[in-house]
Amino acid sequence: MPFLTQLADVARRTGGPVTEVAGWKTRGHGPQPEVQGIVCHHTAGPAGGGDYPSLAVVRDGRPGLDGPLSHFGIGRSGTIYVIAAGRCWHNAPSTSPRHDNSSSIGIEAENNGVQPWPAAQIAAYIRLCAELCREFGLPASRVKAHREVNTAKPDPHSLDMNDFRASVAAAVKGEPDPSWTENLVKNLPQIRLGDDNFDVKTVRGCLFARGHVPPAAYAGVAEGLEGWLKSTRCDTGLVELVRGFQRAEGLDEDGFVGPKTWPSLLRV
Numbered sequence: 540m541p542f543l544t545q546l547a548d549v550a551r552r553t554g555g556p557v558t559e560v561a562g563w564k565t566r567g568h569g570p571q572p573e574v575q576g577i578v579c580h581h582t583a584g585p586a587g588g589g590d591y592p593s594l595a596v597v598r599d600g601r602p603g604l605d606g607p608l609s610h611f612g613i614g615r616s617g618t619i620y621v622i623a624a625g626r627c628w629h630n631a632p633s634t635s636p637r638h639d640n641s642s643s644i645g646i647e648a649e650n651n652g653v654q655p656w657p658a659a660q661i662a663a664y665i666r667l668c669a670e671l672c673r674e675f676g677l678p679a680s681r682v683k684a685h686r687e688v689n690t691a692k693p694d695p696h697s698l699d700m701n702d703f704r705a706s707v708a709a710a711v712k713g714e715p716d717p718s719w720t721e722n723l724v725k726n727l728p729q730i731r732l733g734d735d736n737f738d739v740k741t742v743r744g745c746l747f748a749r750g751h752v753p754p755a756a757y758a759g760v761a762e763g764l765e766g767w768l769k770s771t772r773c774d775t776g777l778v779e780l781v782r783g784f785q786r787a788e789g790l791d792e793d794g795f796v797g798p799k800t801w802p803s804l805l806r807v
């Protein structure tokens with residue numbers, strides 16, 4: 540295999556921002572012999588200091604290990620940095636013959652090793668792995684965490700690699716990321732009888748939009764339908780309508796708006 544000068548085009552197919560680091564097309568410890576796998580890393584760089592403060596280290600190396608250390612970087616914003624087209628020193632020794640330096644592509648995502656991962660960065664990570672799988676004809680199972688192919692390494696921290704690979708597989712097929720709905724629903728509030736907040740209005744609006752608010756529901760309300768939609772209180776009347784909606788959707792009729800009912804209300 541020659542130098543992988545198509546890598547910037549592959550990165551751009553993710554649809555996200557791509558920065559070509561000057562000289563990348565000829566950077567490497569010789570050409571890349573083959574691509575059988577993908578190894579995901581975190582940089583263990585500084586906690587702050589911009590989008591990709593580890594660029595110089597990944598490009599040029601550190602004492603005792605010459606750069607380039609990986610083909611790609613991913614900034615905290617999700618920007619993909621194309622750093623090298625040849626072989627990189629990112630995984631030695633490797634417990635997998637498909638994930639050593641001569642047989643795999645390395646991706647170094649900016650993270651100090653403990654800080655939370657920004658959603659945009661993870662989304663770019665998944666999409667880049669998916670485009671690389673497509674380009675090199677690899678199944679998502681060939682995407683490995685560094686810690687999975689080198690037992691001395693901890694990176695990338697806290698990512699469930701089975702979930703990650705499921706997202707990569709879905710992206711390869713062109714399906715929406717399966718974790719998107721889960722993440723959305725996880726962050727939604729739970730609404731029950733007696734609550735008084737603006738999220739109650741969202742429930743009212745969704746029920747109305749789905750045709751589950753008969754005129755009788757707001758007949759006695761000041762300002763009629765408008766007044767009913769503006770109310771931030773979860774009263775017994777609203778709970779009854781939620782139950783009716785749940786019945787129609789085949790959900791448990793508990794009158795409680797939680798992780799089971801929100802996706803139906805929002806149609807996600």
Ligand SMILES: [Zn+2]
Nearest residue numbers: 580581685694
């Ligand atoms: Zn690593």
